[in-house]
Amino acid sequence: MKKQIAVLPGDGIGKEVTKGAVDVLQAIGDRFGHQFEFAYGHIGGVAYEVTGSPLPDETVELCKQSDAVLLGAVGGPKYDTLPVHLRPERGLLKIRKELDLYANLRPTTFYASLADSSPLRKEIIQDVDMLMVRELTGGLYFGKPSERRTVDEKEAVVDTLFYKREEMLRVIELAFQLADKRGKKVTSVDKANVLESSRMWREVAEEVAKRYPEVKLEHMLVDNAAMQLIKNPKSFDVVVTENLFGDILSDEASVLTGSLGMLPSSSLSENGPYLYEPIHGSAPDIEGKNIANPLAAILSAAMMLRVSFGLEEEAAAVEKAVDEVLNAGLRTKDILSEGKKAVSTSEMVAEVKACILGHETIS
Ligand code: NAD
Ligand code: IPM
Ligand code: MN
Secondary structure, three states, X not given: OEEEXXXXXXXXXXXXXXXXXXXXXXXXXXXXXXXXXXXXXXXXXXXXXXXXXXXXXXXXXXXXXXXXXXXXXXXXHHHOOOOHHHOHHHHHHHHHHHOOOOEEEEEEEOOHHHHHHOOOOHHHHOOOEEEEEEEOOOHHHOEEEEEEEEEOOEEEEEEEOOOOXXXXXXXXXXXXXXXXXXXXXXXXXXOOOOOHHHHHHHHHHHHHHOOOOOOEEEEEEHHHHHHHHHHOHHHOOEEEEOHHHHHHHHHHHHHHHOOHHHOOOEEEOOOOOEEEOOOOOOOOOOOOOOOOOOHHHHHHHHHHHHHOOOOHHHHHHHHHHHHHHHHOOEEOHHHOOOOOEEOOHHHHHHHHHHHHHOOOOOO
16 A cells, blocks of 8 residues: 655654654554655744744645644744744644544553553553544634733733534534444533533534434533543543543543553544644653653554554554553653663664564564
């Protein structure tokens, strides 16, 4: 199979983990006889520095012409004082909008070998298998107006939470389709006791549920959901929620796996191309130290193989390799626990590649 993959490393550890994911994809190509062509583009702070824009048109074009997009992360303290339209995060929001990536799938998988890396007790996190479906192109992130104002001579600000019913419908419909193939339960998370948008979200969820008689629908208020995620995570199967709630809850869910550096994601549109990225950010505190966990990016590449290219065996080979290195006790700093072996980002990548290619490992 021949595929073009647009690679947008972005900023900070985005560059380091994306390199790892590309190396792993290359190893898969070698082992299974596929030709993956990697076409690089700029996004985020680095794009601003090189082109003056956090998302130049060339990058959008490159993504649209590619079969899938692999993204690292954007942002960093040195860009925090830029005018809002030049901020790295704007580049990320814009590529999501340009590609109409309305659904962001963030799976949380329990790794038995990482049970000691989570601050939560093993009996709480054991066998957690949850899929968060986050609406990605609407809500507070995109509502207009969003600005600073002077009202009655006092400084004030406005951010607008705007959703069309059809934007809710498509992402909730997808959540039900996915739940129908998994644990047959959808937890729709909202703040319907306060927000009008949430009350419509609930109506839409009820409407969609009628088409999936085998899937159980549960509504949950977001504050309670934040608590239940930690207290009783096994009760969740598919969680569907609006953009900002999904952002916050998925970082929280990553604690169940042991680290933010373990959570991959896929962002889907109606017609593709889809985009794959770890859920974490550019991690300025550990940038350039070769200690970032590359597994979220590598597992995002596995999602690409499965979802965009239909390469199930290849995706499973990546996931198996990740399992093997973890079972062998290799750990980047974020998941290090007693008795385990500390490895760098590049060593972890080399180990995953070695497992895929059946080579001797370096440890
Ligand atoms: P962050 O996700 O970058 O980091 C949060 C914490 O998790 C840090 O302590 C970091 O060291 C750690 N961490 C994250 N990924 C890790 C990994 N792979 N391995 C080991 N440790 C990891 O969030 P933040 O610090 O709040 O934000 C930093 C910058 O990243 C900001 O500019 C923010 O806007 C941006 N950001 C970008 C994305 C994205 O591009 N998708 C996501 C989140 C944050
Ligand atoms: C994420 C990030 C982004 C978001 C930011 C950087 C715009 O936190 O991908 O989770 O909030 O969507
Ligand atoms: Mn986030």
